Amino acid sequence: MPHTRIPAIVYTIAGSDSGGGAGIQADLHTIHTLSGGQCHGCSAITCLTAQNSQGVTAVHSPPVDFLREQLACLEKDLYPNAVKVGMLGTTELAQEVGEWISKLRNGNSNTVPLIVVDPVMISTSGHKLIDEDAKAAIIEKVFPYADLVTPNKFEAEELLGRKLTTPQHVETAAREILAMGPKAVLIKGGHLLTEQNDGAVTQDDVPVSYAEDYLLTNEDVSDIGKPVKDKDRLCDGSRGVWFRGIRYDTIHTHGTGCTLSSAIATSWAMGQRERSDSTGHNAENIGALRSMHLIDACCIAKAYVNAGIECGVQIGQGPGPVRHTGFPDSYKNFPTVAIAPNLRSAPAFLRMKPSQSSNSADTAASFGKILPIVDTIELLEKVIDAPGVVDIQLRFKDTSEYSVIVNRINQAQELCKTKGVKLWINDHWKEAIECGGCFGIHLGQEDLASCVAESGLEKIRTAGLALGISTHSYSELSVALGVRPSYISLGPIFQTSSKDVKFDPQGLETIRQWRSLISPDIPLVAIGGISNDEIARAVRVAGADCVAVIGAVTGADDIDDAVRRLNKAMD
Numbered sequence: 001m002p003h004t005r006i007p008a009i010v011y012t013i014a015g016s017d018s019g020g021g022a023g024i025q026a027d028l029h030t031i032h033t034l035s036g037g038q039c040h041g042c043s044a045i046t047c048l049t050a051q052n053s054q055g056v057t058a059v060h061s062p063p064v065d066f067l068r069e070q071l072a073c074l075e076k077d078l079y080p081n082a083v084k085v086g087m088l089g090t091t092e093l094a095q096e097v098g099e100w101i102s103k104l105r106n107g108n109s110n111t112v113p114l115i116v117v118d119p120v121m122i123s124t125s126g127h128k129l130i131d132e133d134a135k136a137a138i139i140e141k142v143f144p145y146a147d148l149v150t151p152n153k154f155e156a157e158e159l160l161g162r163k164l165t166t167p168q169h170v171e172t173a174a175r176e177i178l179a180m181g182p183k184a185v186l187i188k189g190g191h192l193l194t195e196q197n198d199g200a201v202t203q204d205d206v207p208v209s210y211a212e213d214y215l216l217t218n219e220d221v222s223d224i225g226k227p228v229k230d231k232d233r234l235c236d237g238s239r240g241v242w243f244r245g246i247r248y249d250t251i252h253t254h255g256t257g258c259t260l261s262s263a264i265a266t267s268w269a270m271g272q273r274e275r276s277d278s279t280g281h282n283a284e285n286i287g288a289l290r291s292m293h294l295i296d297a298c299c300i301a302k303a304y305v306n307a308g309i310e311c312g313v314q315i316g317q318g319p320g321p322v323r324h325t326g327f328p329d330s331y332k333n334f335p336t337v338a339i340a341p342n343l344r345s346a347p348a349f350l351r352m353k354p355s356q357s358s359n360s361a362d363t364a365a366s367f368g369k370i371l372p373i374v375d376t377i378e379l380l381e382k383v384i385d386a387p388g389v390v391d392i393q394l395r396f397k398d399t400s401e402y403s404v405i406v407n408r409i410n411q412a413q414e415l416c417k418t419k420g421v422k423l424w425i426n427d428h429w430k431e432a433i434e435c436g437g438c439f440g441i442h443l444g445q446e447d448l449a450s451c452v453a454e455s456g457l458e459k460i461r462t463a464g465l466a467l468g469i470s471t472h473s474y475s476e477l478s479v480a481l482g483v484r485p486s487y488i489s490l491g492p493i494f495q496t497s498s499k500d501v502k503f504d505p506q507g508l509e510t511i512r513q514w515r516s517l518i519s520p521d522i523p524l525v526a527i528g529g530i531s532n533d534e535i536a537r538a539v540r541v542a543g544a545d546c547v548a549v550i551g552a553v554t555g556a557d558d559i560d561d562a563v564r565r566l567n568k569a570m571d
Helices: 024-037 066-078 091-105 130-146 155-159 167-178 219-223 258-274 294-310 377-385 402-419 429-435 446-451 456-462 472-481 507-517 535-541 559-569
Strands: 009-019 038-052 053-062 083-084 114-117 184-188 210-217 241-246 337-338 351-356 365-367 370-374 392-393 422-426 440-443 465-470 488-489 524-527 546-549
Touching: 009 024, 009 066, 009 258, 024 038, 024 091, 024 258, 038 066, 038 091, 038 258, 066 091, 066 507, 083 258, 091 130, 114 130, 114 219, 114 258, 130 155, 155 167, 167 184, 167 210, 210 219, 241 294, 241 472, 258 294, 294 472, 337 507, 365 546, 370 377, 370 559, 377 392, 377 402, 377 559, 392 402, 402 422, 402 429, 422 429, 429 440, 429 456, 440 446, 446 456, 446 465, 446 472, 465 472, 472 488, 488 507, 507 535, 535 546, 535 559
Parallel strands: 009 038, 009 083, 083 114, 351 365, 370 392, 370 546, 392 422, 422 440, 440 465, 465 488, 488 524, 524 546
Antiparallel strands: 038 053, 184 210, 210 241, 241 337
């Protein structure tokens, strides 16, 4: 009999939308559809509405003691992994939910659920939905226990009592809302910064092709899941992260806020479920899912909502709801991290095409099927002599001395030039630029952040070098996509001893996911534990265009034969 895993439990504490497009109805759709049944949704209703796609005709709030009974009943039997809190229309409701969350936080359970609060205060049409006392109660009683609050532009303005019209205003607002007590804040960008409550836009020249959300977390949240504690990444929430996605020109967006917040809670619960699994059931080792922390959950939720907006249709006489389309599987809707929110898009790095491409009209540089990685000149000499090696990467494990690295790069360049092999330099972009003649740079996420801090990306572009970027998690993928590199690598695919990697093995399923979330014109490189041609073939079938290999080539008795077999496997 097959093993049946217990789903994670996600609560929605929110109002009921009888039209099915928002509120707990949208939340329960999201919890089930996004997780593919890996999460089970429970609901505690704060208010009942009579509404359809054209509007709300009546609202009924059940007694507060009935909400208390719902929550007590659920907690006793179905303890949550994550909780989404939505509409709290009265002071009493806010106080009740705040007290319940406080007890949950201070309880004896080993599992502390994620608390996501969507502070529903302003309707889509711009009307206030709660009074000042209720707003004050949410800030005082609920925010201090929230892991994340997700106000839209108008709700952030309501919380702060002023307009937000520039990215700098949004960043300042996030800091001030963070000071109200939550561990993180995501200010949603579905509305243009120049848009007013009535939907009017005050300027004609605002960019409308994309929407941007801004995430800011405290240091503790940022450090969770961070591979190297004393080194920054561009996806570290404590430094502030701008997510960018397509802005669809449609009115069929009913329930976007509800769906986003419940999608964040669901995504996080999926990751928590994987991390806590001690059954050995997950033979695929989906490392990205096990690394699903708050910022990664925001990436997945953004992609889920965008896909739902893209597919939204009119059902009744008014605007249609967000569609529920499953776990993200399209690069069109996966968000990027914008390094500068004022720039429309970063210029792309040198484009490359996979060697398997049959498009003879494509003039892009061809990228090899295998990318051997070496750390000495002696190994480089052996490997580049093998027929079928067209790219090679040089890394530096034994030294950080600038002059030694420059000298070694110069030696490698001369050798590669005589053989017609493209030389990639791992991490040391300054030295590579100084030497000249290298084909490309490969950067890990921490080195990418320090490169950006020194305006290095523009220097790499100016030098005409290609750029590859490592990824291990959904948020790191968003960063890489925002940079628009020549290739993106994913790893470790399988367990490896060649490097101290802080992430779990990704497995073949993550390769499939990455291939669907990366544009087809960007090659995908798989790295880690690819020790022979049989494994390489499985990786190729899963969607990788190239395999980066170390011991499979450098440790082979017959390097020529190993290269031949790997290239054939990657056809």
